[in-house]
Amino acid sequence: MKTLGQKIRERREELDLSLREFAKKLNCSPPFISDVEHGRRFPSEPMLEEMARLLKLDVAEIKRHDQRAPLDEIKRMTEQDPGYAFAFRTLVDKKLTPEQLLELVNRSKPSPKGGKK
Structure with a gap:
């Protein structure tokens, strides 16, 4: 199964969104998005919901790829x-x-x- 970051990057690329464009739409920095995509950082719940919206994914679908233990x-x-x-x-x-x-x-x-x- 893909990681959360891999899923985000894959979908972002499918939508032909550059990392910078995606970061700008999310009102965050490109390095933050890069860190998320590489699994070095994890987005907050509201940020994850906004990412899902922009990526045209169901929030539950994107959360399935979050491998962090609670x-x-x-x-x-x-x-x-x-x-x-x-x-x-x-x-x-x-x-x-x-x-x-x-x-x-x-x-x-x-x-x-x-x-x-």
């Missing part, structure tokens, strides 16, 4: 409930592919009380 959220979850830490360690030990993990998550739908069906 570290703050994972840390908060594991501190509040050690069961999450065990679940994450088990996930790592099993070496599931992203597709397998998403399949598992999509198969288990929460019941109204918060448990699994």
